[in-house]
Amino acid sequence: MQRLKCIISYDGTHFSGYQIQPNGRTVQEEIETVLEKIHKGKHIRIVASGRTDAGVHAKGQVIHFDSNIAMPEANWKKAINALLPKDVQVKKAEKVSDDFHSRYDVKEKEYRYFVLNTEDRDVFQRHFSWQHAGNIDVGAIQSACKLLEGKHDFSSFCSAKTDLKGDKIRTIYEASCYKKEDMLVFCFKGNGFLYNMVRILVGTLLEIGKGKRSARDIPGIIRAENRGEAGETAPPQGLFLWNVDY
Amino acid sequence: MQRLKCIISYDGTHFSGYQIQPNGRTVQEEIETVLEKIHKGKHIRIVASGRTDAGVHAKGQVIHFDSNIAMPEANWKKAINALLPKDVQVKKAEKVSDDFHSRYDVKEKEYRYFVLNTEDRDVFQRHFSWQHAGNIDVGAIQSACKLLEGKHDFSSFCSAKTDLKGDKIRTIYEASCYKKEDMLVFCFKGNGFLYNMVRILVGTLLEIGKGKRSARDIPGIIRAENRGEAGETAPPQGLFLWNVDY
Numbered sequence: 334m335q336r337l338k339c340i341i342s343y344d345g346t347h348f349s350g351y352q353i354q355p356n357g358r359t360v361q362e363e364i365e366t367v368l369e370k371i372h373k374g375k376h377i378r379i380v381a382s383g384r385t386d387a388g389v390h391a392k393g394q395v396i397h398f399d400s401n402i403a404m405p406e407a408n409w410k411k412a413i414n415a416l417l418p419k420d421v422q423v424k425k426a427e428k429v430s431d432d433f434h435s436r437y438d439v440k441e442k443e444y445r446y447f448v449l450n451t452e453d454r455d456v457f458q459r460h461f462s463w464q465h466a467g468n469i470d471v472g473a474i475q476s477a478c479k480l481l482e483g484k485h486d487f488s489s490f491c492s493a494k495t496d497l498k499g500d501k502i503r504t505i506y507e508a509s510c511y512k513k514e515d516m517l518v519f520c521f522k523g524n525g526f527l528y529n530m531v532r533i534l535v536g537t538l539l540e541i542g543k544g545k546r547s548a549r550d551i552p553g554i555i556r557a558e559n560r561g562e563a564g565e566t567a568p569p570q571g572l573f574l575w576n577v578d579y
Numbered sequence: 580m581q582r583l584k585c586i587i588s589y590d591g592t593h594f595s596g597y598q599i600q601p602n603g604r605t606v607q608e609e610i611e612t613v614l615e616k617i618h619k620g621k622h623i624r625i626v627a628s629g630r631t632d633a634g635v636h637a638k639g640q641v642i643h644f645d646s647n648i649a650m651p652e653a654n655w656k657k658a659i660n661a662l663l664p665k666d667v668q669v670k671k672a673e674k675v676s677d678d679f680h681s682r683y684d685v686k687e688k689e690y691r692y693f694v695l696n697t698e699d700r701d702v703f704q705r706h707f708s709w710q711h712a713g714n715i716d717v718g719a720i721q722s723a724c725k726l727l728e729g730k731h732d733f734s735s736f737c738s739a740k741t742d743l744k745g746d747k748i749r750t751i752y753e754a755s756c757y758k759k760e761d762m763l764v765f766c767f768k769g770n771g772f773l774y775n776m777v778r779i780l781v782g783t784l785l786e787i788g789k790g791k792r793s794a795r796d797i798p799g800i801i802r803a804e805n806r807g808e809a810g811e812t813a814p815p816q817g818l819f820l821w822n823v824d825y
Contacts, residue, residue, distance in 0.1 A: 344702040390703070420702050456590040456666050457636070461703070 337409060338397045338429040343421040345390040345569070346460045352384045360385075360421055364396065367416040372402060382435050382442065382577045386529075388569035390461070393424070393443075393576040397435040433579070441506065441522055443576040444531045446567065448517040448539065462516065463535075463571040469542040471512050477541045477548035478508035481534065481555075488558035490537070492529035492566065501527055501558075510538065517542075520575075529566050537564030583655060584643045584675040589667040591636040591815070592706045598630045606631075606640075606667055613662040614644060628681050628688065628823045632775075634815035636707070639670070639689075639822040643681040679825070687752065687768055689822040690777045692813065694763040694785065708762065709781075709817040715788040717758050723787045723794035724754035727780065727801075734804035736780055737773035738812070747773055747804075756784065763788075766821075775812050783810030 341364070349357025353365075361379060368377035379398045385391060404412065409426035417423070447462040449455060454464050484504040491501055507522040519538065521531055537554065540546045546564070554562045587610070595603025599611075607625060614623035625644045631637060650658065655672035663669070693708040695701060700710050730750040737747055753768040765784065767777055783800065786792045792810070800808045 342702050344705075414699075419700070419705050422700060422702055424699065453660075453670065454665070454668060456588050456668055457707070459590075459665055 334399050334401050334431075335403075336397055336399050336429050336431050336433055338395065338427055338433060338435065339409075339413070339423050340425040341391065341394045341396060341421065342424050343391050343394070344460070345385060345388050347420060348387065350385060350387045350389070351381060351391075351394070357387075360391075360394075363418055363421055364413070367413055368398060368400075370416055371412055372400065380435050382439050383526075383574075385572075385574055386569050388460075389572045389574065390570075391574040392445075394574050395435045395577045395579075397429065397433060399431075435577075438579050439525070439577055441524060441578040442526060442574070443520065443522045443578075444526065445521075445573045445575045446519040446531060446535045447571045447573070448519070448535070448567075449515055450512070450517055451515045460570050463568050465539065465543075467543065469517065469539070470544065471510060471517065471542065473544075473548050474510045474517075474538045474542045477538055477551050478510055480548065480551035481505055481508040485555050486558055487527055487530060487555070489554050489560055489563045490530045490533040491527035491560060492533070493560055495528035497527065503527065503530075508534070531572060532567040532569070533560075533563050533565075535567040535571070539567070540564040580645050580647055580677075581649075582643055582645050582675050582677050582679055584641065584673055584679060584681065585655075585659070585669050586671040587637065587640045587642060587667065588670050589637050589640070590706070591631060591634050593666060594633065596631060596633045596635070597627060597637075597640070603633075606637075609664055609667055610642065610659070613659055614646075616662055617658055618646065618648060626681050628685050629772075629820075631818075631820055632815050634706075635818045635820065636816075637820040638691075640820050641681045641823045641825075643675065643679060645677075681823075684825050685771070685823055687770060687824040688772060688820070689766065689768045689824075690772065691767075691819045691821045692765040692777060692781045693817045693819070694765070694781070694813075695761055696758070696763055697761045706816050709814050711785065711789075713789065715763065715785070716790065717756060717763065717788065719790075719794050720756045720763075720784045720788045723784055723797050724756055726794065726797040727751055727754040731801050732804055733773055733776060733801070735800050735806055735809045736776045736783070737806065738775035738779070739806055741774035743773065749773065749776075754780070777818060778813040778815070779806075779809050779811075781813040781817070785813065786810040 351360045353361045379396045382395045406428050410423045413423045449462040449464040452466045486502050488501045505523040509520045597606045599607045625642045628641045656669045659669045695708040695710040698712045734747045751769040755766045
């Protein structure tokens, strides 16, 4: 038995999210179906670093699984990619020790969120960004980002739909935003993120960028530990799980 | 009666091309359906600068149509976009003189073609580029591009499926190629292009970039006036109708 770790990428547009569910196409099911074929009908369960919602993309999701097939490490990526549909792919596959765990061993996760700041929608960006017309004050967003960094109880930035049992204290190592041509790029690195946390952070930061709130409101929103104090939840299609470090 | 000129953009992924056909969703039909609604059930025919094939995109296709609705110029774009599906949009709408013709008056067309030069496919680029692994000699492609410029009989670069009645002499004002990160960007400007011409040009230039042919072969391929002498037809998803000048 050998444990494999894979870095995978997917276009979330036509998926009902990462995790298997009764109805709807999922990333987990597509990959497990391929692994079942490779293992001659034996079901192989995969474990990911975490779920992503319907419409959310991944550049660097990480999964692991165990296999009893004696395949050279270099062949795994090609074997899986040959059978996967075109909107999901393995970018890297490597053998790891039996105690590696893609969820429990996460040290840092990075998410990016893309906001297209143009007057009109763009047919080519519609699945990969959130379009916003009007002036956005990037400097104000950057000031707010600094106030989000650090160890906080992020209850105000967690969807009420969470099924989390533990606390909502997380550490954001980096929250940043820059503009490249018409695109605002948000970057969040942390030791973990709550349900919808990045999308609520972006929704709140956008309100600051549009002058509806001030960057100075951030500490109070955090302290409130109340979802109602933060801004709206940004839509899924602008969000990318960018990287997971162990 | 007023003639309107519109610059339109579309993601060609889910279209069976621009032109209306018995089966399959087309850009022309989507726009005419919207105009019919705006004109209370009266059918409005639109005329484009030219067709694009299934899977081919447009950043700056141009159409015209005639309307008896007295709408201010500034409202047309919003009125049409409000009813269009999300993969096609009007970028600009303006009133023009009655003798403007989007096809007959074209002075210059620009097409771009994107080749992703990476070892692996990329789920996010799969509908918008042609992925090619291995080394590509951009300098050799640039040399070949220079030899394509000018007024030539481009029969060797025209699909046998063309229904063209006239001659195949066209003028290429600019043929160029540059690499930006992993993406090769081909740019072609000319007074007109034959059926599949840009895709056959790219297919041939790629063979030169990969060392299967020499840039010096271009004059001979042109002189042959024989489709069999040129390279393969590049796939549609890398092609964008970029701009039309009048």
